[in-house]
Amino acid sequence: MEVAPGVISVGQRRGGQVHAYVFEVGRSLTLIDTLFDTDASAILNCLRRLGRAVSDIDSIVLTHGHRSHLGGAALLKTLSGAKVYSHEWEADIVSGDRKAQAVSLKPIRPFRTYPFQAGLGLGLGRHPACPVDDLLKEGDSVGPLQVLHTPGHTPGHLAFLWPERRVLVAGDAIATWPYFSAGWPGLNLNKAQHRSSLHRMASLGPEVIGVGHGDPITAGGTERIHELLERPTSGEGR
Ligand SMILES: [Zn+2]
Ligand SMILES: [Zn+2]
Structure with a gap:
């Protein structure tokens, strides 16, 4: 889906x-996160539909070191x-050393x-x-993307902004599944940091927001983040 x-x-x-999200600039592709399955079939199928080769991916950037995004x-x-x-902070998790x-x-x-x-709680x-x-x-920047350090969900959580297109990939700082929330509260490590990361992301004025879990927000992204911030628990429950 574009x-x-x-x-x-x-x-x-x-x-x-x-x-996960694919960013196309000319022939070059930047991939954010890699989904759950270890055979990467959904991403490979997506590239096939786009008429692109896997070798067109120049950069694979990871929002954070949680299993669902590293498969x-x-x-x-x-x-x-x-x-x-x-x-x-996430690199030695990604590399399997921690x-x-x-x-x-x-x-x-x-x-x-x-x-x-529970999986995270038990280290499974x-x-x-x-x-x-x-x-x-x-x-920093990668491809067309500006790198934002957005701790809270995890200490080394990153979000990515394509300023010209007003597109933000918020990773697990925001979720739209199973419902719209400020990430999954049971997995957010630091609430105060998470809240300031949401403020920061809203201040950048995104229109479109890609999230780690659930469908992307295709319009009115900034207003949606404000909606979360106005909830008494930073949009955690409902
Ligand atoms: Zn996560
Ligand atoms: Zn996740």
Whole structure:
């Protein structure tokens, strides 16, 4: 699905309606996140539909080191020869040298996300280890994208902005599945940081927002973030 000119979203049911994003600038492709499945089939099919080769991917950038987003990373890196990027704090999780930080097992709404919360709480769910080639920090750029350090969900969580198109990929800072919320509260590590990251993202005035779980927001993105910030619990429950 093309959510804006040159921005394609690709999702799968497994991993919690997880979504990845392909950015096209000329012949060059930048991929944000890699979905759940380790065979990367949904992304490879998407490239086929676009009439593009996997070797057209120059960069694979990762919002953070959670299992649902890392499944296809190792295979796609091998097939494409692309460089893999993440924030420093997430890199050793992506490379398989450290487990993702555990969360509490106390069930927190929405309960449809509890299998993911429990998995993280128990340290289950390995992805194929994928070496990270380069680290990203606030102010860097990759392809057409500006890198935003947006901690809260995880300490090294990144979001990406294509300023000319007013497209933001918010990763797991915002979710639209199972309903619209400020990410999945049971998996957000630091509430205060998460809230300031939402403020920061709203201040950039995005129109279109790609989220980690659920369909992208195709219009009125900034207003939608304000809606979350106005909820008493930063849009966590409902
Ligand atoms: Zn996550
Ligand atoms: Zn996620």
